[in-house]
Amino acid sequence: xxxxxxxxxxxxxxxxxxxxxxxxxxxxxxxxxxxxxxxxxxxxxxxxxxxxxxxxxxxxxxxxxxxxxxxxxxxxxxxxxxxxxxxxxxxxxxxxxxxxxxxxxxxxxxxxxxxxxxxxxxxxxxxxxxxxxxxxxxxxxxxxxxxxxxxxxxxxxxxxxxxxxxxxxxxxxxxxxxxxxxxxxxxxxxxxxxxxxxxxxxxxxxxxxxxxxxxxxxxxxxxxxxxxxx
Amino acid sequence: xxxxxxxxxxxxxxxxxxxxxxxxxxxxxxxxxxxxxxxxxxxxxxxxxxxxxxxxxxxxxxxxxxxxxxxxxxxxxxxxxxxxxxxxxxxxxxxxxxxxxxxxxxxxxxxxxxxxxxxxxxxxxxxxxxxxxxxxxxxxxxxxx
Numbered sequence: 001x002x003x004x005x006x007x008x009x010x011x012x013x014x015x016x017x018x019x020x021x022x023x024x025x026x027x028x029x030x031x032x033x034x035x036x037x038x039x040x041x042x043x044x045x046x047x048x049x050x051x052x053x054x055x056x057x058x059x060x061x062x063x064x065x066x067x068x069x070x071x072x073x074x075x076x077x078x079x080x081x082x083x084x085x086x087x088x089x090x091x092x093x094x095x096x097x098x099x100x101x102x103x104x105x106x107x108x109x110x111x112x113x114x115x116x117x118x119x120x121x122x123x124x125x126x127x128x129x130x131x132x133x134x135x136x137x138x139x140x141x142x143x144x145x146x147x148x149x150x151x152x153x154x155x156x157x158x159x160x161x162x163x164x165x166x167x168x169x170x171x172x173x174x175x176x177x178x179x180x181x182x183x184x185x186x187x188x189x190x191x192x193x194x195x196x197x198x199x200x201x202x203x204x205x206x207x208x209x210x211x212x213x214x215x216x217x218x219x220x221x222x223x224x225x226x227x228x229x230x
Numbered sequence: 231x232x233x234x235x236x237x238x239x240x241x242x243x244x245x246x247x248x249x250x251x252x253x254x255x256x257x258x259x260x261x262x263x264x265x266x267x268x269x270x271x272x273x274x275x276x277x278x279x280x281x282x283x284x285x286x287x288x289x290x291x292x293x294x295x296x297x298x299x300x301x302x303x304x305x306x307x308x309x310x311x312x313x314x315x316x317x318x319x320x321x322x323x324x325x326x327x328x329x330x331x332x333x334x335x336x337x338x339x340x341x342x343x344x345x346x347x348x349x350x351x352x353x354x355x356x357x358x359x360x361x362x363x364x365x366x367x368x369x370x371x372x373x374x375x
Contacts, residue, residue, distance in 0.1 A: 020309060029273070
């Protein structure tokens with residue numbers, strides 16, 4: 001880890017998580033190059049465990065975005081993504097997942113778990129804008145990811161809206177290739193939740209009605225019961 | 231054409247591209263090297279060489295065992311493939327892809343043969359990278375930034 005995060009204005013504080021020293025260095029150098037005009041401050045760790053430890057510290061509260069590799073030993077980037085989103089469900093830290101594998105299932109898995117974007121390695125200069133698009137350091141109303149925060153609570157079955165909302169312009173191109181897989185997998189996941197939600201709602205309503213009925217019966221002396229029988 | 235360090239460097243790099251040793255990712259890294267990061271390429275290349283050496287050592291040890299843990303072998307090859315891709319080391323990366331297939335098939339012979347290829351290609355790349363960095367240092371000596 002590389003020291004305290006400075007609270008500079010307009011500087012995006014990125015927590016970079018990658019077990020490969022080569023990849024860590026490439027991303028660090030990429031984000032600190034002239035073309036990025038000093039707009040990133042990168043803290044690099046080599047494991048998801050260290051990332052979680054860091055986010056628990058005071059300095060970790062100041063992180064604007066997490067950029068994580070998918071394939072890591074012990075705790076994967078996918079598990080880290082879920083853990084980070086669970087840290088602060090009301091205002092989760094944006095997470096971008098990177099992977100050397102361009103696998104639609106993997107991409108949809110991550111997006112469904114709440115990742116703001118998914119970038120195929122190796123990272124290049126053109127990918128830097130996607131990082132800028134997905135950060136809590138950006139002023140409200142100007143970020144592509146506004147639509148991401150709007151889509152929580154649970155998205156509609158028309159998950160194509162959610163997915164298009166998630167992606168930044170350049171990210172959309174990558175996502176189009178996985179949209180079919182995404183639609184399929186996300187509708188499968190959603191359809192699991194909907195009957196449950198419906199049952200919960202019906203149960204609550206039934207309990208409320210029952211409570212109301214019991215109240216009436218105890219106060220009305222059972223008249224309404226006769227009405228039912230008649 | 232005089233064999234100045236500058237000309238030698240161009241010839242070397244061009245040759246590495248022409249023979250498929252390097253791909254456009256290396257060009258990306260070269261483009262990122264500028265006044266704010268004058269040692270970008272040498273840092274990344276050095277890291278790659280050290281990391282690659284370490285991984286090849288681990289792979290050799292794992293494949294020497296009588297009972298090979300192919301999952302661990304695959305994990306290391308995946309690492310090497312990833313760092314080769316990040317640096318633009320195309321030939322090494324492609325051999326790693328083949329290597330992973332032998333891991334999936336749990337073929338010890340296939341893995342051993344491919345490890346030999348990876349080792350040869352890696353050392354060839356490494357020596358060319360070392361020459362490249364030497365020439366760069368010479369050039370920087372003539373034209374200090």
